[in-house]
Amino acid sequence: MKVVSVVGARPQLVKLAPIAAAFAGTPHQHVIVHTGQHYDADLSDVFFSGLGIPDPDVHLGVGSGTHGVQTGRILAALDPVFAAEQPDWVLVYGDTNSTLAGAVSAVKQHIPVAHLEAGLRSFNRRMPEEHNRVLTDHAADLLLAPTEEAVRHLTTEGLAERTALVGDVMVDVCLRIRDAVRRGEHPAPALPEGIDPNGPYLVSTLHRPDNTDDPERLAGLVQALAGLDLPVALLAHPRLLARAEEQGIKLAQGGIRVGRPLPYAGLVAAVLGSHGVITDSGGLQKEAYLLGRPCTTLRPETEWVETIEGGWNVLVPDPAALGAQWATTATRPAPGTERGTPYGDGHAAERVVQVLAERAA
Structure with a gap:
């Protein structure tokens, strides 16, 4: 199985770290494409070095711009990359312009799309992130939900058959670094x-x-x-x-x-x-x-x-x-209430790779 991960912003790089580590222990091929949406070294380079992520296989260097300009640049730059790689899955992360552009480019080329962190909703349509995540969920073929609440949102929107509850990969990396x-x-x-x-x-x-x-x-x-x-x-x-x-x-x-x-x-x-x-x-x-x-x-x-x-x-x-x-x-102190584990047990990335392999065409 070949999977292309599309990332471009700080939160996506953090999510990429456990995914890249999970792929490293398998025979699958994992290709990393960095769009360059966050091009500042403090928001990009330090995460590759600090989290042990392999260097990107492709760096598009799109830089900043309005939402439309930036998304369009990423979309145009991704088209030839996907055409050349022909992966089994394009894996997009979260809710940024890179997420939406990766999903649109892939579906236009009939390449299956998996959305990591699917099903999150703020229900605030003023947020560009809300549009990105909703549009990506409805375009994607596989929705990798981090929580039961996310699964409920996807079910309400008629997307239950495409949904898999895997947990939150942020837990994997956060607890390891902690x-x-x-x-x-x-x-x-x-x-x-x-x-x-x-x-x-x-x-x-x-x-x-x-x-x-x-x-x-x-x-x-x-x-x-x-x-x-x-x-x-x-x-x-x-x-x-x-x-x-x-x-x-x-x-x-x-x-x-x-x-x-x-x-x-x-x-x-x-x-x-x-x-x-x-x-x-x-x-x-x-x-x-x-x-x-x-x-x-x-x-x-x-x-x-x-x-x-x-x-x-x-x-x-x-x-x-x-x-x-x-x-x-x-400035309130921490409450004394239990937090529980609503975001999973720290092994979400392994489940993501397993589900991708099971559902690969």
Whole structure:
């Protein structure tokens, strides 16, 4: 069996790591195509080196652009790659423009498509990720669902026959790296200057268009973070830096200390050392949950509804609306409730390879 994996953004590279490792122990051929959707070294190169992922077999180097331009470039660049490789499966990951372009290019060439992390829904059609994941699910031939909730969504949409519950590959890599960090096998994370790694601090990321594109909205969120009693390690995505500069918003104010995005092991270590997390990232919400740190999500909804149970994740779409309660929510201690294992047992990648092999034409 030959499988082509299409990746292009940081979350996909993290998911690719356990998949590549699972393929390495089999006779199957695994071809990695990097679209270059994230071309910043902090969001791409460090993940290949830090997670032990084989170098991409193909690098398309599409770079940035509007959603339409970027998706179109990826689609055009993938067509000849798939035509040459003729794989048994094209495996696409998550909900980015690379995901949608990979699915469309493959189905147009009658190549079976498998969607990893299928069935997630925020039910917020303002999010480009929501369009990407819904369109990909309905185009794909095999839907690799991470949770029972995702299976329910796919069943409701009439896609049950194409669905397989495999668990979440992010659990595979997150728990492996967590244990390695605890054993001291990774260096201490490069936290922003002014953050005491031994003192209480919060980890924060912001990058979604709904939070960064409106100057008033972004200024309000920065002000909310700056006013917290605990220092905030703001790991600034290039998108956030660009929008803040365009809008004349100073990020380093109050208790905010601005730093660069961290390699995955560094991020895991930073979260483990933190008091909690404040983010709009789907992946970081789940990583906080897996690592036992309370998360405050700056969105009105989440795809990872399991994280909300027991108070581990709290949705705060507008910190200003909470008033004084904002600080109490954002700096709350970890709840004493059990988290359970809704995302699987850490062996999802092995099941993905097994299901692909069983269902290969």
